[in-house]
Amino acid sequence: MFAVRIHGRGGQGVVTAAELLSVAAFTEGRHAQAFPSFGSERTGAPVVAFCRIDTRPIRTREPIAIADCVIVQDPTLLRHVDVLAGLRPAGSVLVNWAGPVDQLELPPGAVAVAATQLALRHVGRPVPNAALLGGFAALTGQVRLESVLDAIRGRFPASLAAANVAAAQEAYDLVRAECEERQDA
Amino acid sequence: MRSQIEGSRAVAEAVALCRPQVIPAYPISPQTHIVEALSERVASGALHPCVFINAESEFGAMSLAIGACATGGRSYTATASQGLLFMAEALYNAAGLGLPIVMTVANRAIGAPINIWNDHSDAMSQRDSGWVQLYAESNQEAVDLHVLAFRLAEELSLPVMVCMDGFVLTHAVEPVDLPDQAGVDAFLPPFRPRQVLDPVAPVSIGAMVGPEAFTEVRYLAHVRQLEVLDRLPDLAGELAALTGRRISAVTPYRCDDADTVVVALGSVLGTLKDTVDELRDEGLPVGVVGVTAFRPFPVRAVAAALAGARRVVVLERALAAGVGGIVTADVRAARPGVACRTVVAGLGGRPVTRASLRAMLLDAVADRLEPLTFLDLNREVVDRELARAAATRRSGPAAENILHDLAGGGR
Numbered sequence: 001m002f003a004v005r006i007h008g009r010g011g012q013g014v015v016t017a018a019e020l021l022s023v024a025a026f027t028e029g030r031h032a033q034a035f036p037s038f039g040s041e042r043t044g045a046p047v048v049a050f051c052r053i054d055t056r057p058i059r060t061r062e063p064i065a066i067a068d069c070v071i072v073q074d075p076t077l078l079r080h081v082d083v084l085a086g087l088r089p090a091g092s093v094l095v096n097w098a099g100p101v102d103q104l105e106l107p108p109g110a111v112a113v114a115a116t117q118l119a120l121r122h123v124g125r126p127v128p129n130a131a132l133l134g135g136f137a138a139l140t141g142q143v144r145l146e147s148v149l150d151a152i153r154g155r156f157p158a159s160l161a162a163a164n165v166a167a168a169q170e171a172y173d174l175v176r177a178e179c180e181e182r183q184d185a
Numbered sequence: 186m187r188s189q190i191e192g193s194r195a196v197a198e199a200v201a202l203c204r205p206q207v208i209p210a211y212p213i214s215p216q217t218h219i220v221e222a223l224s225e226r227v228a229s230g231a232l233h234p235c236v237f238i239n240a241e242s243e244f245g246a247m248s249l250a251i252g253a254c255a256t257g258g259r260s261y262t263a264t265a266s267q268g269l270l271f272m273a274e275a276l277y278n279a280a281g282l283g284l285p286i287v288m289t290v291a292n293r294a295i296g297a298p299i300n301i302w303n304d305h306s307d308a309m310s311q312r313d314s315g316w317v318q319l320y321a322e323s324n325q326e327a328v329d330l331h332v333l334a335f336r337l338a339e340e341l342s343l344p345v346m347v348c349m350d351g352f353v354l355t356h357a358v359e360p361v362d363l364p365d366q367a368g369v370d371a372f373l374p375p376f377r378p379r380q381v382l383d384p385v386a387p388v389s390i391g392a393m394v395g396p397e398a399f400t401e402v403r404y405l406a407h408v409r410q411l412e413v414l415d416r417l418p419d420l421a422g423e424l425a426a427l428t429g430r431r432i433s434a435v436t437p438y439r440c441d442d443a444d445t446v447v448v449a450l451g452s453v454l455g456t457l458k459d460t461v462d463e464l465r466d467e468g469l470p471v472g473v474v475g476v477t478a479f480r481p482f483p484v485r486a487v488a489a490a491l492a493g494a495r496r497v498v499v500l501e502r503a504l505a506a507g508v509g510g511i512v513t514a515d516v517r518a519a520r521p522g523v524a525c526r527t528v529v530a531g532l533g534g535r536p537v538t539r540a541s542l543r544a545m546l547l548d549a550v551a552d553r554l555e556p557l558t559f560l561d562l563n564r565e566v567v568d569r570e571l572a573r574a575a576a577t578r579r580s581g582p583a584a585e586n587i588l589h590d591l592a593g594g595g596r
Contacts, residue, residue: 015356018358019189019191019358022189022358022359023189023358026188026189026360027189031359031360032189032358032359032360033357033358033359034357034358034359035352035353035356035357035358036352036356038302038303038352038353038356038534039301039302058359058455059323059454059455059456059458059459060455060456060459060539061350061353061357061452061453061455061456061537062456062536062537062538062539063536065538065540
């Protein structure tokens with residue numbers, strides 16, 4: 001079981017991100033379950049979505065308390081929400097952040113990707129999901145980039161999908177390069 | 186076809202495969218994506234012939250379903266929570282008239298205080314309305330139950346409620362296998378009503394029945410409900426031939442030589458099974474019994490599933506204030522003489538966690554469980570409110586006081 005928690009703000013698409021991730025895992029023949037933190041979400045309020053990936057059918061329905069990976073869509077959440085709660089000691093952290101990751105109070109293994117900037121450049125709107133999912137594929141290896149891209153293509157109309165695919169691809173390359181650099185260091 | 190799909194959308198697909206002819210629904214909270222997706226299909230012509238009626242209320246939606254069904258149209262609607270309560274009068278009428286309407290209830294709590302989250306308070310409040318009630322453990326089961334529900338309803342001329350946990354299932358995206366249209370068509374023939382309002386051959390239904398016959402009419406309704414239990418295995422078998430998955434009124438899990446067995450309904454069964462696996466690995470003889478058909482209550486099947494149990498725990502997702510458990514009463518009647526504990530869990534959307542279930546089961550096995558337990562109850566907050574109420578008559582609204590307490594206030 002690989003458990004992912006996605007933190008964002010209402011309107012940024014945490015639910016869509018979790019769903020796309022589950023679709024990517026599903027297309028690879030694995031079992032996946034995505035669900036939001038339930039509530040009357042308001043635009044801008046902190047929200048959470050969850051995704052479990054496993055080789056076996058997933059029966060549990062509880063929210064993810066112990067996470068293998070945390071994705072943070074909005075770095076301003078770090079001041080208000082304990083996004084690292086229950087993260088496994090060797091767990092991964094991917095944060096949407098344009099600056100050096102050590103500017104943020106995150107574990108040393110945390111990786112930043114400028115997902116909003118990538119989205120603005122490729123999609124023309126500040127929608128960080130696709131880039132973060134591309135980054136997730138590179139950081140954790142839990143899903144292949146191609147599966148993420150397929151999930152994006154399945155979700156959006158062709159031209160929007162193409163723009164998001166480009167953002168995901170670039171984020172994947174950036175995060176992979178970052179991970180390789182760290183490995184060499 | 187198997188796909189990764191949201192629960193509500195999957196149910197909408199399943200309902201569409203059943204070719205409903207009339208879908209009256211009230212499209213405001215509490216509602217699900219189910220009728221939204223169906224209305225899109227009707228508007229696009231993908232679901233045809235079918236009329237989608239934007240009702241003015243849930244009471245109106247059920248009344249429209251009654252009218253449509255009585256004139257021979259396959260009728261479907263969905264609701265939840267307060268919406269189901271607003272239908273209550275019409276629900277009894279649909280059942281009393283023997284109209285085979287199928288409805289999804291996306292289970293949610295009932296106010297006050299306002300709460301939009303999941304528990305079984307809504308459906309449980311209508312357990313005696315005369316509707317068949319089937320509870321889904323997963324979105325796959327919800328899909329299969331809907332296909333079964335139409336056939337069951339129409340064969341026996343009874344309305345069927347398919348209950349699936351609001352949010353927990355309706356908003357969860359997971360793999361679901363949908364049957365194909367040809368298969369569903371073969372399983373579910375066109376609706377042939379037992380009674381039909383037709384100007385060519387006019388009859389009236391729902392006429393006044395006095396003391397001379399009301400008992401007999403009710404008795405027959407009871408008999409017809411019980412027929413569900415006889416018919417269900419055959420229909421489930423036919424459906425299994427199509428889907429490869431068999432629905433049962435009652436499903437035991439790891440109950441062989443289990444001396445402690447938990448009985449539950451709905452999506453909590455998944456977490457419960459994981460917990461039981463964990464405890465079994467540690468050598469504890471515990472099991473689970475999932476109840477899919479709550480109305481009619483499968484007395485014999487429950488008794489058989491609990492035959493070897495020394496202790497029974499009924500995990501309830503609703504509360505009958507002043508008594509405790511709701512399902513418990515029926516389980517106790519099915520298995521008299523066995524120690525039966527009630528655990529009320531997951532009210533108003535509180536997550537039912539494996540950690541809490543594990544602790545509860547360890548207590549159960551050690552005979553430490555009280556007759557009635559509220560899982561994860563915040564005793565401190567409750568005691569503070571009780572103290573306030575004892576200190577002064579005008580201590581303020583309990584719900585607001587507790588929220589204030591939890592926010593670190595204290596009054």
